[in-house]
Amino acid sequence: MFTCRNQSCDAKWELADVLIKNEGQGLLFRCPMCGARNYVERFDDEEGNVLYEQIDGRPFQ
Numbered sequence: 732m733f734t735c736r737n738q739s740c741d742a743k744w745e746l747a748d749v750l751i752k753n754e755g756q757g758l759l760f761r762c763p764m765c766g767a768r769n770y771v772e773r774f775d776d777e778e779g780n781v782l783y784e785q786i787d788g789r790p791f792q
């Protein structure tokens with residue numbers, strides 16, 4: 732579950748609700764409600780499943 736980091740929006744999203752992509756500054760999704768950029772990090776679990784975890788701010792370049 733992700734929470735939009737735009738505090739006036741604060742919408743909650745499942746992974747299936749959002750499109751994760753890389754716009755050149757790291758992986759992110761745009762909030763379907765307000766369009767805010769929300770950065771995520773990708774992990775692979777032991778069974779090879781891809782997981783995403785929301786991070787604060789943007790990834791270090």
Ligand SMILES: [Zn+2]
Nearest residue numbers: 735740762765
């Ligand atoms: Zn939002």
